[in-house]
Amino acid sequence: MDTAPHPLTGQARRLAEVLLAPHAQRVDQEGVPLSHIDALRGSGLLGTSAPTAYGGAGAPDAVAREVQEILAGACCSTWFVQTQHHTPVRLLARSDSPARDSLLGPLATGALMAGIAYAHVRAFPRVLVRATPQGRGWRFDGAVPWYTGWGLNDVMLLAGISDEAEVVFAFADARDRPGLEASPPMRLAALSASRTVSLTLDGLWLPDASVVLRAPQETWARHDAARGANASPAVFGVAYAALRLLEQASDTGTGGRALRARLDEVRRRAYALAEHPEPEEHVAERLSLRTQAYHLMRTATTAAVVAGGGRTMGLDHAAQRLAREGLFLLIQGQTAQARSAHLRSLTAAVDQLRWPPLEDSV
Incomplete structure (x- = not known):
């Protein structure tokens, strides 16, 4: 490792050596346990890139990369569940949405853990999830093929595409509710332990206050390709x-x-x-x-x-x-x-x- 020493990299190594690596084989076969998530919540690692004003560490990107590398090498299933959390945190940190004030602090401190449900947007011009304005909010309909961490995380960052080819990102509770139903956990060739499911959306309504980003699909896709x-x-x-x-x-x-x-x-x-x-x-x-x-x-x-x-x-x-x-x-x-x-x-x-x-x- 070639980054300067940082308390969070030390914390990641301790977590990897004491908890994650010793139990990686069992987790691979039985699933990521809540105890692993609780350890992450209390470690400060979920707030690695979050602003200090909201309780995060505000660590440099180099530290964030090293933390992710350490966790993945110790237990890739646990890494995969928690890595979903950091994209919503970074997005909220750049946003002026009302969701920033209500969610960024709990996400930065680990009081809440987030998942993501937006990879399907990359299938455009196929639209797997349609976002339609309805009243003072948005209605989401369709199917999310992959959602990781079901039953482990608290909220999800969900994306759909509008009739105007606009990508709409909004936060929702990560639980079964009217308009949102999860499949049984998938059996995968690898990382079945990550509690990955598919989601069926049938009129899931989310208020405007939960929307954190709206952008033309072409603009979003260009930035996504650069990150990818x-x-x-x-x-x-x-x-x-x-x-x-x-x-x-x-x-x-x-x-x-x-x-x-x-x-x-x-x-x-x-x-x-x-x-x-x-x-x-x-x-x-x-x-x-x-x-x-x-x-x-x-x-x-x-x-x-x-x-x-x-x-x-x-x-x-x-x-x-x-x-x-x-x-x-x-x-x-x-x-x-x-x-x-x-x-x-x-x-x-x-x-x-x-x-x-x-x-x-x-």
Whole structure:
């Protein structure tokens, strides 16, 4: 880690070492427990990026990235539940909505925990959730394919698209109510522990005071694509966790050291670009570093499985859990632009392979 020491990174490491990592295998199979969420609420980590005036830490983005990296490497399921919280906090901090005064303080201190229900907006021009003005508020109709942390978080940031192609973001209580119904928890290839459900919206009405952002879809999509071009700290967290397993399982020699050195370099460059004052610049380089981080993560998690041998197929082994978590991170927060760049990089990697003649491989 290359950021200056900060109390929150120390807090994250203690939480990771004492609670999250020791129980990660059990959580993976049984689900994120409320006790993990309670520990996060009391740790101050939910207010990492929140303004100090509202009870948050107001920490630099570099600290926020390192905290997320530490948590993801310790228990990716718990990381995934709590990472949803930080987008609503950041959005409220920039907003002049009445929701800022009513919600930002409780979210910054951990008294409330937020989830997000807006990834479906990226499907535009398909509209999965319609937002319609109604009286002194908005009516939401449609289906949210993914909502993480059901039963663990208190409020959700919900988005829909209006007939005028405007994206409308509003806060709602994260519970079954008239107009809002959750499915049973999904069984996923990875991170089933995150209590992810789908939501059916049938006339869910939210008052104007709950609306935190309205923006043209085109404008929002441009900003979203810029954010989505950056490498996720969670990818580095899982990759480093896999490297630690690899180093414990075998003498990796120069190969292991080279992999770590390359991961360090990609991380350094990716985080430097994330600090750039113009988030919509250097998009091609951001996407390249994002895909390089993916390749390194998959190499590290695959190597950890190989080094562990047949034991890694047991559900109590960390290597296969990290491999599945890595698989999930390939599509987490994915935009169309990021997906296209990743697929191009995979095709290029195949083209660079030199296959032996058939007779030499038999």
